[in-house]
Amino acid sequence: MTQLFYASTLFGAMTLAAAIDEGRFGPRDGRRILIVSNNAAIPEITPSLDETPGFAALRPRFDEVRSWNEIVAPLHPSDWKARVIEVPMLGRLLRAYLSLDERPSELVVESIAVPPARTLAGLVKDCPISVYSDGLMSYGPTRDPLPAEISGRIGRLLHLDLVPGLTPLLLSEYGVPAETVPDRAFLDVLGTVGVDAGGLPAGQPMILGQYLSALDIVTPEEEAELHAGMLRGLAARGFGAALFKPHPAAGRRHAQQLRETAHELGVELTVVAETVPAESCFAALRPALVVGCFSTALVTARRYFDLPVATVGGELVLDRLTPYENSNRIPATITDATLPRLSADGSLEDPPPVDLAALVGAVGYCMQSQVYPRLRETAAAYVDGHGPARYFKRQRLAALELPGTPAGAASAREVSPLGRLRRRLSRALS
Known part of the structure; x- marks a missing residue:
């Protein structure tokens, strides 16, 4: 069986390597193909992931490395996506290009909500998807809604424990469980990358x-x-x-x-x-x-x-x-x-003391309130206790009828789902 992996940054590739070393993708009993993408504004003048010195230590984990930029050239990988009518044909062409005689056993991607990862997920069908995080964005909402054909195949979110005690919000609306990649595994990978920084001065800011x-x-x-x-x-x-x-x-x-x-x-x-x-x-x-x-x-x-x-x-x-x-x-x-x-x-x-989980939940609700209605009470309590400064926009709070605005003051007196429905119907009929 063939496992397909996708990466666009060295940090993401190191996270992916740590998960591989931890056995999160099972034994290596088939082909492992890594598709790399250079998503820089001008990729022609920016080194690709597989061209960086640090990638050499990660390369042995994969049987093949292919460039997504070469596949979609001259189009930019962050912009191009297949039209619906083209998906069956382009899917067959991609499988032929990768010499896939059967469907992959797994597709592993980062940033699933946007191209190139979303494009790949739409072309490589009928296989489970694992998503891994390449940074702090995993603690925030899913950027865009995913079609059921993609969201229904996602089995897990792998992430580094960058902020201990904070649970990723990404993909939680689809019931996708989050799995932590151990710190030791990531540090071991980093030790093998070992890019020579010896010529640089130590101890400087x-x-x-x-x-x-x-x-x-x-x-x-x-x-x-x-x-x-x-x-x-x-x-x-x-x-x-x-x-x-x-x-x-x-x-x-x-x-x-x-x-x-x-x-x-x-x-x-x-x-x-x-x-x-x-x-x-x-x-x-x-x-x-x-x-x-x-x-x-x-x-x-x-x-x-x-x-x-x-x-x-x-x-x-x-x-x-x-x-x-x-x-x-x-x-x-x-x-x-x-x-x-x-x-x-x-x-x-130092910043003021903060309940980070409550703050992230409140901001996450304000970003995607329709996706995370369960966070409304968290958001209302946080804004009511700390005010709207710095992390919230008054216009957004007003639109959501949260505390800190005239509309929010009214909503604080009537926060049940039935009450909110009554207000919406009242406004619609007025």
């Missing part, structure tokens, strides 16, 4: 870049200012040198802009190659402080390497994320609510 402007969360100028603010905060704390780890999909512009700020501040800036995993730097270099916006790497630095971390720009990002149900909202909420915040004057401020 590290700035983690993202690609927020490419996602239209902030403007390019605002993203450059976020990075500059991180460097100013480090300089104010007395650091005369720092590392910058650009996001693999961000290109070189961020590093060029930050070098200019470093020159103005008199800080020596070393740019880490985009192919070197942040986790390898954490293990080999032990940064004095890891600073970022809402990257999952902030959590892995603290969770797995016991490094001090700090965030910058969380409030800006939370305000700019549109629509409200943007899937980056939960990662931004978790990091902003739990990690220290670095100011331009160099000070570190």
